[in-house]
Amino acid sequence: MCLGIPMQIKTIDGFNARCEAKGVERDVSLFMLQHEPLATGDFVVVHVGYAIQKVTAEEAETAWQIYDEMLAPEAGRDA
Amino acid sequence: MTDATGWLEKIKALPLQDNVRVMNVCGGHERSVTLSGMRTALPDAIELIPGPGCPVCVCPEEDIYQAIQLAVEDGVILVAFGDMLRVPVNVAKNSIRSLAEARAAGADVRPIASPTEAREIADQHPDRQVVFFAAGFETTTAPVAAMLVEGIPDNLSVLLSGRLTWPAVAMLLDSEDAGFDCLIAPGHVSTVMGPEEWAFVTDKHGIPAAVAGFDPSSLLAATYSVLRQHLEGKTFLDNCYQGVVRPGGNPDARKQLDTALFVDKANWRGIGEIPASGFSIHPDYAQHDARLRFTDYTADERRRAGQMPPGCDCARVVLGKIYPNQCKLYGTACTPRTPVGPCMVSDEGACRIWLSSGVEYAA
Structure with a gap:
């Protein structure tokens, strides 16, 4: 449950952002990152719908590589 | 690098x-x-x-029982992270053993992926009580605190089982x-x-x-x-993990945890009470504390209340005393399809991770 998914900010409206990763868009709360200046195009680590940390594009890419590998065997698993 | x-x-x-x-x-x-x-x-x-x-694995059995009763007896809309729904409690045969079974029996139990969904459901049903059963470690409990600080509708309460790692x-x-x-x-x-x-x-x-x-x-x-x-x-x-873990952590998250919650003694399923290891809801937010707002069913007479299921070695797996495949139920009586203990239910449970990766029983 502590998994964090890196996503890219597409739009910001107050504490709410529309974020995208791998073609999937989600509403994300920025309420826990009020101390961090954020702009469209930035990457954030998202956990249960809340951005918990701003990261660089390189860090986001590294994380996605491992999640691709980790999640692949899950496909078709008993859910 | x-x-x-x-x-x-x-x-x-x-x-x-x-x-x-x-x-x-x-x-x-x-x-x-x-x-x-x-x-x-x-x-x-x-x-x-x-x-x-694995926070789901150590979530108190009596908290899950309480959540089931709130859904079944009090008729609330019970929302929880999906992992929690299939964790069994210790009740007599033919009784409702999990939130998933409560749902199948007609109770309004809904899996959610984010605290923001709990707020949305409460907004959509102003005439109903909504209880968010929130188990998790610090990473997951902080967004629950953020949700409380940001403000939630009167009809939303939190049954908190947050733990520190x-x-x-x-x-x-x-x-x-x-x-x-x-x-x-x-x-x-x-x-x-x-x-x-x-x-x-x-x-x-x-x-x-x-x-x-x-x-x-x-x-x-x-x-x-x-x-x-x-x-x-x-x-x-x-x-x-320097790019993502910085000195002092996330200052907003820590402030929100300190504002809406406080650190308290807490029970860990199958392990017992550990001092200063859990989060409770701060008195300033008492109107949203499901433990204060609803009937307390945890005192109900039940055999093995608070314990792991009979024969289940999850407590020793959680503490690293044995490997998952050293439990005698591993892969036989206990599988992801028919889990006996919480470590086989949760995606973060070592038993589920090992079995779904093909690790065999260690005879």
Whole structure:
């Protein structure tokens, strides 16, 4: 449950952002990152719908590589 | 930057004489370790032990029972992270054993993926009471605190089973047999709380420790760090997830945790009470505390209340005392399809991770 998914900010409206990763868009709360200046195009680590940390594009890419590998065997698993 | 293969070579070059037990305390770490085949790739002298890294696994049995009763008896809309729905409680045969069974029996139980969904459901049903049953470690509890601080409708309450990760490790280290020689500290818990939370492992106990991310390269870097510390006899808290884990953690998240919640003694399923290891809702937010707002069913007379199910060895799996495949129910009576214990239910449970990765029973 502590998994964090890196996503890219597409739009910001107050504490709410529309974020995208791998073609999937989600509403994300920025309420826990009020101390961090954020702009469209930035990457954030998202956990249960809340951005918990701003990261660089390189860090986001590294994380996605491992999640691709980790999640692949899950496909078709008993859910 | 050294890649996973490079770290593996560095580890293999270390002059390890005796076995070294390296514990992780994060379901995400354990998943990456198991799926990447790291145990097989590393020298035999290195044991990688999954420790207390699954909040669903230690969520009090009586809290799950309470959530079931609120859905069935009080008729609330009960929302919870999906992992919680299939965790069984100890009740008589033919009674409702889980939130999923309560749902099948007609109770309004809804899985959610975010606290914001709980708020949306409460907004959509102003005439109904909505209870958010929230189990999780610091990373997941902080968004629950953020939700409370930001403001929620009057008809939404939280049944909180939030836990801190480090006190279980402290309990193991304070015991006579901790069961490990080195610690891989959790990544996203440290993102929120700051890596300093783990300094007691190196400073007080002289046990090597390193914070790791979730890719094999970061996990192997942390493993190399703790092994070197072990060999050199000099311990320091290393941070092998620097881009995401920063000194002091996430200041907003910590402030929101301090505002809406407070640290309290807490019960861990099958393990017992650990001092200052849980979160409770701050009195300023008492109107949203489901424990104060609704009937308390936890005092109901039930056999094995609070315990793991009969025959289930989840408590020893959680504490790293045995490997998942050393439980006699592993893969036979207990599978992801028909889980007996919580470690086979949760995606972060070591039993589920091992079985879904094809690890066989250790006869």
